[in-house]
Amino acid sequence: MKTSNTVQPGPDWAIQIHGLTKAYGKVRALRGIDLQVQRGEIFGFLGPNGAGKTTTIRCLLDMIRPDGGKALLLGLNPQAEPVAVQARTGYLPGEMQYYDNFTVERQLRFFSDMRNGRVEWRYVGELAERLSLDMKLQIKNLSKGNKQKIGVVQALMHRPELLLLDEPTSGLDPLMQQEVMNLLRQANTDGTTIFFSSHIMSEVESVAARVAIIRAGEIVEVAETSSLTRRTLNRLTVRFKRPVEIGELSSQPGVQILSQDGGNLITLQVAGDMEPIVRALGSLPVLDLETERPSLEEVFMTYYQK
Amino acid sequence: MNRLWTTFRYTFLSLLGQVLGWGSGLAVYGLLIVAMYEKMGAQKEQLEQLIAGYPPEFLAFFGGDANSLLTPAGFLGMYAFSMMPVIVGIFAVIVGSGLIANDEERGRLDLILAHPIGRNAFFWGRSLGVLTAASAILFLGWLGFCLLLGSSSLGFTWGEMALPFLSLFAQTLVYTTLALLLSMLLPSRSLAAMTSGVVMVASYFISSLAFLDEKMEAVSKLMPYHYFQMTLSFNEVNLAWLFGLLAAGLVMTGIAWLRFIRRDIRLSGEGSWRLPFLQKSHKVY
Numbered sequence: 001m002k003t004s005n006t007v008q009p010g011p012d013w014a015i016q017i018h019g020l021t022k023a024y025g026k027v028r029a030l031r032g033i034d035l036q037v038q039r040g041e042i043f044g045f046l047g048p049n050g051a052g053k054t055t056t057i058r059c060l061l062d063m064i065r066p067d068g069g070k071a072l073l074l075g076l077n078p079q080a081e082p083v084a085v086q087a088r089t090g091y092l093p094g095e096m097q098y099y100d101n102f103t104v105e106r107q108l109r110f111f112s113d114m115r116n117g118r119v120e121w122r123y124v125g126e127l128a129e130r131l132s133l134d135m136k137l138q139i140k141n142l143s144k145g146n147k148q149k150i151g152v153v154q155a156l157m158h159r160p161e162l163l164l165l166d167e168p169t170s171g172l173d174p175l176m177q178q179e180v181m182n183l184l185r186q187a188n189t190d191g192t193t194i195f196f197s198s199h200i201m202s203e204v205e206s207v208a209a210r211v212a213i214i215r216a217g218e219i220v221e222v223a224e225t226s227s228l229t230r231r232t233l234n235r236l237t238v239r240f241k242r243p244v245e246i247g248e249l250s251s252q253p254g255v256q257i258l259s260q261d262g263g264n265l266i267t268l269q270v271a272g273d274m275e276p277i278v279r280a281l282g283s284l285p286v287l288d289l290e291t292e293r294p295s296l297e298e299v300f301m302t303y304y305q306k
Numbered sequence: 307m308n309r310l311w312t313t314f315r316y317t318f319l320s321l322l323g324q325v326l327g328w329g330s331g332l333a334v335y336g337l338l339i340v341a342m343y344e345k346m347g348a349q350k351e352q353l354e355q356l357i358a359g360y361p362p363e364f365l366a367f368f369g370g371d372a373n374s375l376l377t378p379a380g381f382l383g384m385y386a387f388s389m390m391p392v393i394v395g396i397f398a399v400i401v402g403s404g405l406i407a408n409d410e411e412r413g414r415l416d417l418i419l420a421h422p423i424g425r426n427a428f429f430w431g432r433s434l435g436v437l438t439a440a441s442a443i444l445f446l447g448w449l450g451f452c453l454l455l456g457s458s459s460l461g462f463t464w465g466e467m468a469l470p471f472l473s474l475f476a477q478t479l480v481y482t483t484l485a486l487l488l489s490m491l492l493p494s495r496s497l498a499a500m501t502s503g504v505v506m507v508a509s510y511f512i513s514s515l516a517f518l519d520e521k522m523e524a525v526s527k528l529m530p531y532h533y534f535q536m537t538l539s540f541n542e543v544n545l546a547w548l549f550g551l552l553a554a555g556l557v558m559t560g561i562a563w564l565r566f567i568r569r570d571i572r573l574s575g576e577g578s579w580r581l582p583f584l585q586k587s588h589k590v591y
Contacts, residue, residue: 063416083422096417114423
């Protein structure tokens with residue numbers, strides 16, 4: 001790996017990525033990723049299929065070798081010390097396949113053995129129970145959702161310091177999605193750093209403190225989830241006591257009139273700071289005011305429409 | 307060491323069914339062949355007439371001529387050992403090509419290697435597992451050939467009967483490691499299995515044809531089968547041939563290992579029949 005040595009291991013960082021590049025032939029999957037994830041945080045990694053989420057995660061686990069740049073996990077270089085990194089990390093791949101002739105229990109014991117048996121089997125049982133996963137079933141008879149549950153259990157079973165999850169709730173029904181999110185929150189409370197990719201905005205929004213948005217192999221935004229949804233677009237619906245002249249409102253910076261109903265009811269979209277529009281509204285006979293925050297999905301789409 | 311042992315244990319256990327299947331098959335075949343020799347001995351005159359009627363090209367494929375086939379070593383060579391590298395080679399090619407590529411193409415390797423095993427321990431654990439499985443198959447086969455030796459007029463001891471199996475082990479190692487190496491170099495497991503299978507069959511035919519046509523001799527020297535000491539080894543083992551094959555197997559394993567520890571692990575569905583230079587588009591995840 002051609003690396004720059006600008007990344008110094010720091011005790012506060014669970015993941016440090018600098019200038020990570022990877023190409024598959026002529027396709028540049030990663031174009032210089034820079035990212036830092038603090039220890040103890042839940043970090044969402046957003047992007048549509050093909051944006052480079054899985055490639056990034058697989059580089060972090062030494063499944064694929066980057067062409068350039070450097071990554072550190074828990075202060076360790078995964079290319080130089082893969083076993084040390086993997087011992088402290090839990091991984092849930094995006095697509096999972098198991099040995100079809102194994103039972104769930106045998107498959108999980110296999111994963112436990114791959115960790116030198118350093119797994120508390122009672123905890124495995126608890127995880128399986130919370131996810132309603134029958135350990136006696138043969139894997140070839142399992143649905144996609146149940147196979148996903150095995151993946152979740154094996155990722156959590158050794159209480160890792162860092163979890164790398166690629167679409168963790170894929171294939172699960174809404175109740176189980178909720179339960180998996182609860183497990184992740186609990187693991188995080190116990191000190192586990194969680195880095196997970198997803199394209200389900202609501203789940204990222206509900207658990208992640210910070211998010212990064214990746215587009216065509218480049219990070220286009222890293223921000224706190226709340227600030228990301230706050231700072232971009234806001235929608236205002238204003239009802240006036242009597243019809244008003246909207247010229248002053250529409251001339252405010254970042255304001256766009258979305259609809260107007262006889263001058264008494266106006267819907268506006270405000271980009272950025274709300275202060276100018278609030279000042280302008282102060283001089284008008286406002287009867288009622290409703291603000292609506294955009295979902296993370298809407299924010300996400302603004303990056304993809306750029 | 308624990309990591310290597312765990313991988314070895316799982317690999318060998320996953321091959322246990324094949325060990326029992328192939329091993330018991332060879333053992334039963336051995337029992338039948340040794341028992342059949344006594345029957346053949348009782349009908350020696352008819353057998354001589356029958357063999358005299360065979361075309362020499364046919365006999366050459368079984369590694370002998372009309373005279374040698376009536377000796378105990380010639381009999382075993384013709385009826386038991388001449389085809390053995392091809393028969394056991396089928397196991398070698400299937401298992402060797404799938405040793406790592408099978409899990410990789412089915413999308414399991416990603417998750418396995420995310421555990422603290424390490425590519426080195428994983429590779430050598432699996433390689434030792436398949437080596438042990440091949441040894442166990444040949445051991446069971448050897449037992450089958452030996453069990454009736456005491457009551458047979460073949461005149462071989464158990465130790466002497468082990469010698470062609472040593473050579474057979476070297477053949478098996480070469481085809482297993484060739485298939486393993488090709489699975490690391492070629493874009494799919496099936497392509498690796500097919501290529502190593504073609505090499506194995508071509509090796510058998512070219513080496514057999516070399517008995518008839520001296521012009522084939524030079525080519526046959528490049529083929530593993532040329533160095534198979536089926537019944538020659540009853541008299542004297544050619545250690546240079548034996549260790550030469552073992553060394554070739556080790557070299558191929560070493561190259562496969564270097565390739566494995568340096569390359570990207572593919573995701574499920576990335577293996578294909580297309581060669582890299584023919585690929586027009588790449589999947590990005």
